[in-house]
Amino acid sequence: MKEAANLLGISTATLRRLEKDEEVKGYGIRVYYTPGGQRRYLKAEIEQFYLNKGFAGEFGLGKKPAVLVIDCINAFTSKESPLSGDWENELENINNIIAKAHKTDCPVIFSHSYYVDNNDGMLLWSKKIKGIEALELNSNGVELDSRMRNKKNDYHIYSKFVSVYYQTELLEILEKNQCDTLIICGFSTSGSVRTVASETIQYGIRPIVALEAVGDRDLHVHRNNLSDIEQKFADVLTVHDILNYLDSE
Known part of the structure; x- marks a missing residue:
């Protein structure tokens, strides 16, 4: 109950008062009782609360997709790195999207964040x-995680700041392949994923965020950003729906 209340942004007392006839009034999330009388809530219904609230419309899916895989690099995935998160499930889902994209000749673009100490902006950001600094250029931290299913003809671009478009070839690649849809995976939801989602639309390209294939170091930050992305910048779709979409291309 405490976890459900935290995700909804209310107290457990408020959640208990709102329960009536096995529904949380005003939220549309049902409460289920164990034989011992403990309350349980479906994670999927809480996810839907975040994705359906507010004024979120839909772009829909286009005809020429590309997959952008953000920062599936050692500095973000290695447990020894100060930038890492617990993203085993997300990495598996990202690999499933990559594998499907390869089968359908959908372009796959890997972005690598990096750090240089001769740039005033980077020095300021490091404060x-x-x-x-784990993202030092040409270091192991910037290399793609060996578990990723990359192929020789995939694209690799390198970005110094949170925007993957900034001083990279991303837009050029999308235009070259006449892409009208960008499927966004990777890390982190509150950083580059959010930034790319908000910037993609300005180029007339549909941003699609893969729900179970993006992550952040803080679960609440992750969920709040997914909600805001869905309301303002992108469509947030399940990996299942994205795989089906790529199958149809």
Whole structure:
């Protein structure tokens, strides 16, 4: 109950008062009782609360997709790195999307964040994010995680800042392949995933965020950003729906 209340942004007392006839009034999330009388809530219904609230419309899916895989690099996935998160499930889902994209000749683009100490902006940013030095250019931290299912003809681009479009070839690649849809995976939801989602639409390209294939180091930050992305910038779709979409291309 405490976890469900936290995700909804209310107290457990408020959640208990709102329960009536096995529904949480105003939220549309049912409460289920164990034989011992303990309350349980479906995670999927809480996810839907985040994705359906507010004024979120839909772009829909286009005809020429590309897959962008953000920062599936050692600095973000290695347990020894100060920038890492617990993303085993997300990495598996990302690999499933990559494998399907390869089968359908959908372009796959891997972006690698990196750090240089001769840039005023990067030096300033390092005061905010101390672990950013793990992204030193040409280091192991910037290399793609060996578990990723990349192929020789995949694209690899390198970005110094949170925007993957900034001083990279991303837009050029999308235009070259006449892409009208960008499927966004990777890390982190509150950083580059959010930024790319908000910027993609300005180029007339449909941003699609893969729900179970993006992650953040803080679950609440992750969920709140997914909600805001869905309301303002992108369609948030399940990996299942994205795989079906790629199958149809």
